[in-house]
Amino acid sequence: xxxxxxxxxxxxxxxxxxxxxxxxxxxxxxxxxxxxxxxxxxxxxxxxxxxxxxxxxxxxxxxxxxxxxxxxxxxxxxxxxxxxxxxxxxxxxxxxxxxxxxxxxxxxxxxxxxxxxxxxxxxxxxxxxxxxxxxxxxxxxxxxxxxxxxxxxxxxxxxxxxxxxxxxxxxxxxxxxxxxxxxxxxxxxxxxxxxxxxxxxxxxxxxxxxxx
Amino acid sequence: xxxxxxxxxxxxxxxxxxxxxxxxxxxxxxxxxxxxxxxxxxxxxxxxxxxxxxxxxxxxxxxxxxxxxxxxxxxxxxxxxxxxxxxxxxxxxxxxxxxxxxxxxxxxxxxxxxxxxxxxxxxxxxxxxxxxxxxxxxxxxxxxxxxxxxxxxxxxxxxxxxxxxxxxxxxxxxxxxxxxxxxxxxxxxxxxxxxxxxxxxxxxxxxxxxxxxxxxxxxxxxxxxxxxxxxxxxxxxxxxxxxxx
Numbered sequence: 079x080x081x082x083x084x085x086x087x088x089x090x091x092x093x094x095x096x097x098x099x100x101x102x103x104x105x106x107x108x109x110x111x112x113x114x115x116x117x118x119x120x121x122x123x124x125x126x127x128x129x130x131x132x133x134x135x136x137x138x139x140x141x142x143x144x145x146x147x148x149x150x151x152x153x154x155x156x157x158x159x160x161x162x163x164x165x166x167x168x169x170x171x172x173x174x175x176x177x178x179x180x181x182x183x184x185x186x187x188x189x190x191x192x193x194x195x196x197x198x199x200x201x202x203x204x205x206x207x208x209x210x211x212x213x214x215x216x217x218x219x220x221x222x223x224x225x226x227x228x229x230x231x232x233x234x235x236x237x238x239x240x241x242x243x244x245x246x247x248x249x250x251x252x253x254x255x256x257x258x259x260x261x262x263x264x265x266x267x268x269x270x271x272x273x274x275x276x277x278x279x280x281x282x283x284x285x286x287x288x289x290x
Numbered sequence: 291x292x293x294x295x296x297x298x299x300x301x302x303x304x305x306x307x308x309x310x311x312x313x314x315x316x317x318x319x320x321x322x323x324x325x326x327x328x329x330x331x332x333x334x335x336x337x338x339x340x341x342x343x344x345x346x347x348x349x350x351x352x353x354x355x356x357x358x359x360x361x362x363x364x365x366x367x368x369x370x371x372x373x374x375x376x377x378x379x380x381x382x383x384x385x386x387x388x389x390x391x392x393x394x395x396x397x398x399x400x401x402x403x404x405x406x407x408x409x410x411x412x413x414x415x416x417x418x419x420x421x422x423x424x425x426x427x428x429x430x431x432x433x434x435x436x437x438x439x440x441x442x443x444x445x446x447x448x449x450x451x452x453x454x455x456x457x458x459x460x461x462x463x464x465x466x467x468x469x470x471x472x473x474x475x476x477x478x479x480x481x482x483x484x485x486x487x488x489x490x491x492x493x494x495x496x497x498x499x500x501x502x503x504x505x506x507x508x509x510x511x512x513x514x515x516x517x518x519x520x521x522x523x524x525x526x527x528x529x530x531x532x533x534x535x
Contacts, residue, residue, distance in 0.1 A: 101370070102418075102447070103407055104417055105435075122435065124433070126432040126449075129430065129495070132495075133498075261485050263498075
């Protein structure tokens, strides 16, 4: 995924300008904020409707590079290269590593490295308007409560991403609560006792021959 | 009277409301007269009802109940030639838009492809792109700004993924691609994901374990479960009441 990195990004844009000739000129968040401000007050919500895939637990375990229980907190929000979307980078504080089938060597400085997770969505102010962009059924990860996360490693950007929108769970009253608001994922995972969910993950790790 | 119970509506109607389709129910109440000369019969009244297999789910703006939708006019769908000529997208789009254009007859909404970016058309423009990178989805639809009634005020985006392989639209089987396009056009006219099965509504979510390119879609176009909430409510009287689900 390309990122907006000032001058570097500008040079990249020039280099591919011929290729991008057919690309649609999608509204930037700044343009949308300005248009919103002309007719309405308050924040602008932009929600993307995604057609989610809900994988069985076994497939989720197989496809993950890291499964952990952690607390997360947002570190920064950044703009997509076409300036029409936001991404938020979270730092995860592990409570428990549940499985790490494919350990990664961090590319950052020596010493303990934080676990960085990128999620689609975020909020920022453009032209004086607070703009909140997010998945319509999967909002930003909540802070202050332990989450169970299935992650894949994005080597290019040296950070993790969620395996899918159906791969993040809260633990409330000792039961699993899918963060994706979908009757499909709710039927599959909703209300499972936390201890049982952890056992199911570990059994799948063993069954697939992956490392714990 | 309980019209959900066979026979209670009396012949020759005997209609149950869970029959799929649009109905006009005409009814009148009768009661016995009294010595006080109270009226014995009510006026004849009529109510329009839609029988659906699952509760309709409109795509509301987060802060209120405005249904976010395309304007009731011809909608241009910008599909660059580089996409149009790949993997049968032209055939899939033509079939999907024909199904919706037929279903939406009388609403003013029609979909047509354009090979030129239609961003100047504002909310009457859908831009198809292949830059979809959100995790775990077969496609995405993105409204941006809406007006006071919920109508798109600037272009929207229909995004298709090219990675990973089992989500890449460029290798999606013809019927799966047609189903994807039909589903996304449904988002453009204000629908979200109902609890119907994929056999009953084009707007249904894929069942657990189903991946975009590796399943056989049971239906390819909108059904009454998709059409009636759109034509009757979103582009009709804007009523959003439902019951008995």
